[in-house]
Amino acid sequence: MKKRKQIEEKFFRVLMFISTNLIVIILLLIIFSILYKGLPALSWSMISQTPKGGFYFGKEGGILNAIIGSLYLSIGSTLLATAIGLPVALFMNVILVKHKRFIDTIRFFLDLLWGIPSIVYGAFGFTIMIYFGIQTSLLAGIITVTLFIIPIMVRAMDEVLKTVPVGLLETSLSLGSTHSETAFKVFLRQASPGLVTAILLSFGRAIGDAASVLFTTGYTDHIPTSLGQPTATLPLSIFFQLSSPIEEVQERAYASAVVLTVIILVISVLARLYAKRYQKHKINF
Amino acid sequence: MKFRIGRHLRSRLHLIWMIISLMIVILLPFILGIGLYIKSTLLLEDKKFGELLFSSDWRPLSGHFGFLTFAISSVWVTVLALLIAGPICLLTAIHLTQYAKNWVLKIMHPVIDILAGIPSVIFGVWGILVIVPFISKVIAPMFGVETSGYTILTGAIVLAVMIIPFVLNILIDVFKMVPDELKEASLSLGASKWQTIKLVLLRKAIPGIISAFGLGVSRAFGETIAVLMVVGNVTKIPSGIFQPGYPLPALIANNYGEMLSIPMYDSALMLAALILFFVVLVFNFLSRVAIVRLEKHTS
Amino acid sequence: MKTNVITNFLILMTSAMVFQGCGPSGSDKSKVSGKLEGTISISGAFALYPMAVKWTEEFQKENPGVRIDISAGGAGKGMTDALSGMVDLGMVSREISQAEIDKGAWFIAVTKDAVMPTISTENPVLKDLQAKGFTKEIFQELFLTENPHTWGEFIDVPNTDKIIVYTRSDACGAAEMWGKYLGKNQESLRGVGVFGDPGIANAVKQDKFSIGFNNVNYAYDLKTRKNYEGMIVLPIDQNGNRTIDPEENFYGNLDSVMAAIQSGRYPSPPARDLYFVSNGKPVKPAVVAFLDWILSSGQQFVHEAGYVELSDTKISSEREKLK
Numbered sequence: 001m002k003k004r005k006q007i008e009e010k011f012f013r014v015l016m017f018i019s020t021n022l023i024v025i026i027l028l029l030i031i032f033s034i035l036y037k038g039l040p041a042l043s044w045s046m047i048s049q050t051p052k053g054g055f056y057f058g059k060e061g062g063i064l065n066a067i068i069g070s071l072y073l074s075i076g077s078t079l080l081a082t083a084i085g086l087p088v089a090l091f092m093n094v095i096l097v098k099h100k101r102f103i104d105t106i107r108f109f110l111d112l113l114w115g116i117p118s119i120v121y122g123a124f125g126f127t128i129m130i131y132f133g134i135q136t137s138l139l140a141g142i143i144t145v146t147l148f149i150i151p152i153m154v155r156a157m158d159e160v161l162k163t164v165p166v167g168l169l170e171t172s173l174s175l176g177s178t179h180s181e182t183a184f185k186v187f188l189r190q191a192s193p194g195l196v197t198a199i200l201l202s203f204g205r206a207i208g209d210a211a212s213v214l215f216t217t218g219y220t221d222h223i224p225t226s227l228g229q230p231t232a233t234l235p236l237s238i239f240f241q242l243s244s245p246i247e248e249v250q251e252r253a254y255a256s257a258v259v260l261t262v263i264i265l266v267i268s269v270l271a272r273l274y275a276k277r278y279q280k281h282k283i284n285f
Numbered sequence: 286m287k288f289r290i291g292r293h294l295r296s297r298l299h300l301i302w303m304i305i306s307l308m309i310v311i312l313l314p315f316i317l318g319i320g321l322y323i324k325s326t327l328l329l330e331d332k333k334f335g336e337l338l339f340s341s342d343w344r345p346l347s348g349h350f351g352f353l354t355f356a357i358s359s360v361w362v363t364v365l366a367l368l369i370a371g372p373i374c375l376l377t378a379i380h381l382t383q384y385a386k387n388w389v390l391k392i393m394h395p396v397i398d399i400l401a402g403i404p405s406v407i408f409g410v411w412g413i414l415v416i417v418p419f420i421s422k423v424i425a426p427m428f429g430v431e432t433s434g435y436t437i438l439t440g441a442i443v444l445a446v447m448i449i450p451f452v453l454n455i456l457i458d459v460f461k462m463v464p465d466e467l468k469e470a471s472l473s474l475g476a477s478k479w480q481t482i483k484l485v486l487l488r489k490a491i492p493g494i495i496s497a498f499g500l501g502v503s504r505a506f507g508e509t510i511a512v513l514m515v516v517g518n519v520t521k522i523p524s525g526i527f528q529p530g531y532p533l534p535a536l537i538a539n540n541y542g543e544m545l546s547i548p549m550y551d552s553a554l555m556l557a558a559l560i561l562f563f564v565v566l567v568f569n570f571l572s573r574v575a576i577v578r579l580e581k582h583t584s
Numbered sequence: 585m586k587t588n589v590i591t592n593f594l595i596l597m598t599s600a601m602v603f604q605g606c607g608p609s610g611s612d613k614s615k616v617s618g619k620l621e622g623t624i625s626i627s628g629a630f631a632l633y634p635m636a637v638k639w640t641e642e643f644q645k646e647n648p649g650v651r652i653d654i655s656a657g658g659a660g661k662g663m664t665d666a667l668s669g670m671v672d673l674g675m676v677s678r679e680i681s682q683a684e685i686d687k688g689a690w691f692i693a694v695t696k697d698a699v700m701p702t703i704s705t706e707n708p709v710l711k712d713l714q715a716k717g718f719t720k721e722i723f724q725e726l727f728l729t730e731n732p733h734t735w736g737e738f739i740d741v742p743n744t745d746k747i748i749v750y751t752r753s754d755a756c757g758a759a760e761m762w763g764k765y766l767g768k769n770q771e772s773l774r775g776v777g778v779f780g781d782p783g784i785a786n787a788v789k790q791d792k793f794s795i796g797f798n799n800v801n802y803a804y805d806l807k808t809r810k811n812y813e814g815m816i817v818l819p820i821d822q823n824g825n826r827t828i829d830p831e832e833n834f835y836g837n838l839d840s841v842m843a844a845i846q847s848g849r850y851p852s853p854p855a856r857d858l859y860f861v862s863n864g865k866p867v868k869p870a871v872v873a874f875l876d877w878i879l880s881s882g883q884q885f886v887h888e889a890g891y892v893e894l895s896d897t898k899i900s901s902e903r904e905k906l907k
Contacts, residue, residue, distance in 0.1 A: 009479035016380035019373045020393070023453075026446055027400050030411045037414065054637030056630065056656055056782055087303035088310050095303070106311070108573060113314050115500065115569045116562060117507025119534045123558040124317050126541065127324055135625060135670045150310060180299035181292070201402070208404025211509040211534070215541050218627070220653040230625065230653050235406040239510065240656075242410060243783035245802070245812055257410050261403070268399045344771050433748055433776055433791060518753040518777035521730075529776055539753045539779065541661075548683065 031261065038258030041251035047259065051221050051252065055232070055241060059248040061221075063256050068223045069231035070260075072138060074207035077145035081153045081206075082199055084146070089157035090183040094169060107158065113151035119211040121148040126215040139227040141217030148212050153202040160194030161187060163282065193278035200271040204264055210235035234260045314566075321559040328552035337556070343520055350553040352560070354522050358437070358530035361523055362512060363505040365441035367498060370449050374501075375494070378456035383482055401450035409514035412443040417515055420527075430527045433517070438526040440516035444505045452501040459493030459579065460486060492579040499572030503565040509534035533557050621649035622870030628662015628675030629757045630781035631697055631799040632858045634806070636675060638889045639882050643874055650870050658780070660755025663689070666861045672871050674861040677757025677799070678764075690866070691859040692902050694878050696892040698800050698845050698855035699758045699765075701818045702785065706792035710816070712739045714835075717821035717828045724766045726795060727751070730774050735793065739826075750787050750796035753777030757856070762797045765853040789814035797854075800845075801890035804838040817841075822851065838890055846892045857894075865905075872906060879903050 046062035053060060088106075096103050125144030134140050164187055172182040188195070210233075218230025219240060234256045241253035328337070328350065340351030381390050420442075421434030463486050471481040487494070517529020518539060537554050626636055633656040640652045657665075659676045666674030667687050680691050701723065707713065716739045726733060726749055736743030751773040752759040758781060759770035766772075778784045781802045788796040795818065805812045817835045819828045834840040834849065844850040866872055879899050886893045894902070 005477060005479065009477065012376070012479065013380075013384065016376040016384065019376040020380050020385070020389070022373060023377060023393075023400070023449060024396050027396055029415065030403065030407070030446075033411055033414050034407060037410075053641075054633060054654065056780075057634045057637060084306040084309055087299075087306040091303040091307055095300075106307075109311060109314065111573050112566055112569045113310075115503045115507070115565050116314075116317070117509060117534060117565060119507065119509040119537055120317065120321070120558050120562050120565075123537055123541070123555060124320055127320055127555065129670070130668050133669055136627075136665070147313065150313065154310060178293070178296040180296045180303065183303070184299055204402050208402075208406070210404070210406050211538060214510075214538060218625075218653070219655040222651065222653060229623070230655065235404060235510070238406045238410060239514075240780070241782075242413070242514075243778065243780060243786045245782060245785040245789050245815065249782065253410075257407055261407055264402050264404065264407075265399065268395070268402050272395060272398070347771075431746055433787075435776055513779075518779070519775070520777070531777075539777070540755060541664075 031265075034254075034257050034261050038254040038261075041255040042258055046252070046255045050223060055219070055221050055237075055252070056244065056249060057246065059246065061252075063232075063234075063237055063252050063259070065221055065223050065232040066234045066237035066256055067259060069138070069217075070207050070234040072224060072231065073141050073145060073213070073217065073233055074203055076138070076142040077149060077206050078153075078199060078203045080142065080146040081149045081202060085150050085153035085157060085202075086188075086195070088154050089161050090187060092158060093161040093164065094183040094187055095179050097166065097169060110151050110155050110158070114155055116151075117211070118148050118209050119214075121145075122212040122215045125212065129216060135228065136216060136218030136230045137228045138217065138224050138231045141213045141231065141233070142227075144212045144216045145206050145209065148209065149202045149206050152205055153198060156198035156201055157195055160191050160198060160278070163194075164190055190281075191278070193274045193281055197271045197274040197278065200267050200274065204267040204271075208235060208260060208264060210239055214239075234263075318559070318562060321555050321562060324555035325552050325559050328549050328556055331549065338560075341522055345547050345550050345553065348549065350549070350556075352533075352557065354520055355531055355533045355536045355557070356560075357522050358516075359506060359532040359534075361437050361526070362440045362444060362516065362530060362532050363502055365437065365526060366444035366448060366505045367501055369441060369445035370452060370501060371498060373445075374449055374452045374456055374497070378453055378460055379482060379486075382457055382460040383478070383486070397450045397453055400446075401454075405447070405508065405510040406514075408443055408447055408511040412439060412511060412515040416442050425527055428527070430525075432527045433529075435515055435517035435529050436527050437516065437523050437530040440512045440530060440532070441526070443511050443515055444508055447508060447511060448501040448504050451504055452497045455497035455500060455576075456490075456494065459490050459497060459576075462493065462579065463489045489582075490579070492575040492582075496572040496575035496579070499568045499575065503568035503572070506568070507534060507561055507565050509538050513538055533561055537561075619649050620647045620870055620873055622651075622868060624650065624652045624673065624868070624870050624874055625671040626652065626654045626673045626675060626860075627657055627665045627671045628673075628861075629659040629677035629858070630656045630802070631659070631677035631699075631757055632675035632694075632860075634801050635695055635858070635886065635889050635891050638885050639874075639878055642882070642885060643877055646877075647870075647873070650874070652874075656780070658752070658754035659757035659760070663861060667863050669863055672862060672866065672868060673875075676859045676861050678760040678856060680859065680861065684861075688863050689861050690864050690905075691861045692875060692879075692905050693857040693859055693894060693898060694875075694882075694902075695858050695886050695894060696845060696855065697858060697890070698841075698850055698852075699761045699797050700800055700803055700841075700854070701762075701795065701820065702788050702798045702803050702815050703795050703818045704788055704790075704792045705811075705814055705816050707735065708745060708792070709735050709739060709741050709743050712741050713818055714816075715828060716826050717819035717832070719821045719824050719826075720766065721824075723820075727762070727766055727773050727775065728768060745793050748791055748794045749775035750784050750791075750794055751775035751777055752781075752784055753779050756781070757858075758797060758799055761854045761856050765851065785812070785815060800838070800841060804841065804890060806838070806888070806890050809838040810836075820851070839887075842887070842890070842892050855892075858891075876903065876906055879906075 049062040050065040051061040052058045092103050129140050172186045213233050219232050219236050220230045224231040237256040238253045241249050244250050338352050341353040342349040342351040416439050417434035420439050425432045468481050471485045513535040518531050519529040523530045537557050636654050662674030662676050665671040680689050722738050733747045734744045763769040763773050778787045781799050784796045785798050785802045788794045819835050834844040845855045883893050
């Protein structure tokens with residue numbers, strides 16, 4: 001009897017070891033295959049030029065249109081989402097602190113919203129665009145992506161702000177600050193590294209998502225000079241150019257993949273660093 | 286005096302800013318749902334919902350909008366993905382929380398976070414580069430099947446890898462929530478570590494496990510780009526995992542271009558988006574409820 | 585104070601963004617001191633895409649004040665975008681339907697090309713296929729039904745490799761025209777759906793047992809005038825005698841293919857006129873000028889880009905539409 005139990009335990013332990021390592025291997029495999037295909041395609045001209053002769057077809061040029069377009073889009077939507085998300089997170093944790101049920105309801109709502117696929121936002125954004133007569137443009141893309149990342153941003157910020165000790169709130173109020181001053185001056189400063197992590201993570205989601213920009217932002221060879229123009233984005237640069245039989249066009253897709261992956265990796269690292277700084281930064285009552 | 290007024294005004298403005306933002310966030314899901322519903326009504330007026338959902342006749346040019354094919358494809362891919370990811374996540378979560386040394390967990394955290402942050406397109410590229418040839422040249426021949434590699438199975442594998450970080454993170458949290466006292470009590474009664482895990486930990490964590498899987502389902506159901514790139518996009522009910530499929534999100538993404546030229550096509554696609562919205566919402570809801578219940582039980 | 589800075593910055597950014605031009609037409613000044621200015625947005629068929637890009641390049645040389653954005657997404661998208669006002673011109677590679685005309689579609693023919701059946705150059709029975717070709721009936725059997733077939737079946741060769749059929753997953757003119765040639769439409773086509781003309785070209789290239797269809801300039805390399813490496817056009821046996829006679833054999837290079845399209849030796853459909861579509865007659869000066877230019881100076885670039893020129897009578901009647 002005992003023998004069988006031991007064998008069973010051993011068996012599962014081996015499986016567990018394999019599955020844990022499997023995950024690491026898969027991650028490395030993904031990064032490796034992207035680099036393998038993408039690094040050879042990466043060159044100075046690739047990241048400093050826009051595609052010539054049409055992005056589907058032309059053999060010269062690079063992906064500058066997608067890089068700049070993605071940066072404009074993601075920075076724009078992250079700022080907008082922060083402008084809406086930060087106050088909500090602060091409101092929940094500073095002003096609503098006593099009304100537990102209200103906060104929990106909002107948190108529940110946010111958790112529900114959090115999982116809604118980006119294509120739903122894209123479809124919705126497209127409908128709105130048609131209704132208002134907005135053409136596929138940077139602006140439409142920014143609005144759609146903003147809506148998409150607001151739940152992510154608020155949830156992440158909420159997690160951070162939750163950990164700020166209530167004592168801080170009480171002390172601040174007892175010293176004569178108003179609620180919103182407490183929120184924006186005290187809590188913000190206290191939680192800032194953690195909030196930066198939240199912003200970075202949302203930025204990462206914004207720059208990498210394709211489904212929300214597929215309908216709304218369009219695609220073009222040029223770098224946008226105003227909000228009303230369509231723009232190329234890195235995810236779509238990959239999606240559209242990957243399946244081309246023309247080598248040079250495919251290369252652009254792989255180069256975009258590498259650039260995007262590198263950006264995400266850098267953001268992950270930064271986000272972790274800020275999270276660590278927040279841990280050290282925290283005051284405990 | 287001046288300073289006082291300035292301060293209060295600013296505080297007021299901040300408060301207004303916060304409330305407006307809160308309104309936006311709360312109204313968002315309603316606006317989404319209502320907007321999609323309004324666009325879908327055109328089609329819903331014409332045909333009954335049951336008819337639409339359970340018919341596999343998808344010929345928009347002749348006015349037939351049967352969603353069954355896509356719904357079934359979605360279900361296949363999602364269930365398969367969960368079957369693949371589930372055991373891996375369970376095993377890994379148990380390993381990390383019960384057996385592994387601290388440094389392993391420290392390494393796994395960044396690994397999981399990075400995996401979670403990788404954009405969908407990149408998974409699609411990886412799928413095309415690695416998984417598609419793997420299926421068509423290695424796995425399929427093993428079963429004596431000939432295939433292009435663009436199959437339900439391929440989609441499921443890519444999807445599984447994508448949901449692993451989320452499900453895993455939740456499982457880790459869930460297992461950590463089970464109080465140590467319970468485990469210690471079991472051990473002190475003579476059970477082995479493995480028995481403790483099987484009979485105590487897992488049993489206690491069942492609501493949490495279900496919840497984690499539920500959230501995995503909702504993530505998998507809505508994933509668009511990565512699956513679209515590898516799943517084949519053939520409008521036919523798949524007869525096996527080595528057949529191509531056509532999940533609901535792929536339907537929307539592939540056809541939004543044709544939306545306005547064919548009457549009611551845009552309604553149909555919006556309805557598809559609405560269905561997606563609801564399925565995800567329902568699974569999210571049930572999973573969150575399960576987690577809340579678990580928290581109540583274990584605290 | 586941190587919040588002050590953030591707040592002020594946000595207000596500045598928002599106002600800058602709002603004022604910079606979020607309207608549908610962006611900056612759109614008409615002829616100022618003889619120079620044409622404005623923006624034109626174009627989207628739609630992959631078929632017209634390379635031609636539109638070439639036209640844009642040449643037009644922008646003469647009119648540097650005009651900025652043109654082109655993206656491809658299939659003819660269906662071109663029509664949708666044009667009708668909804670999302671773009672100024674939609675590229676459409678199939679006939680405009682009555683329903684679309686009722687919705688306000690105004691269209692103008694700008695050039696001609698064709699859809700052709702394509703296979704991989706690694707196909708095991710390539711030589712026999714090139715000598716015998718496939719008839720329309722064979723294509724109908726392959727693309728309209730799901731019956732499995734082998735490559736050897738139709739050319740009387742002992743080969744048992746299964747034929748893998750590819751089609752387009754996006755709503756496009758190519759599939760519509762190919763379907764029309766086979767007597768149906770895009771919806772009736774069966775096969776693995778791949779997005780975009782480049783997509784299906786790539787799928788055909790990678791899979792040696794594949795058969796698909798492509799626009800002529802995604803099958804032929806414009807520079808070399810020969811088929812793109814890895815894929816090749818499967819000749820159509822039009823008279824059904826199971827050989828490709830000399831008059832049916834024009835697939836060797838791009839120019840002879842185009843001559844065949846123009847003279848009608850290649851069937852039409854799948855050869856077709858290519859259109860620009862707009863929601864009602866265009867009024868933007870830049871757009872009108874562009875279309876007029878296309879039908880005059882623009883036609884000289886058609887041949888080089890792998891397309892067939894419109895006949896002179898056709899050109900004059902189309903130009904009438906602009907007036």
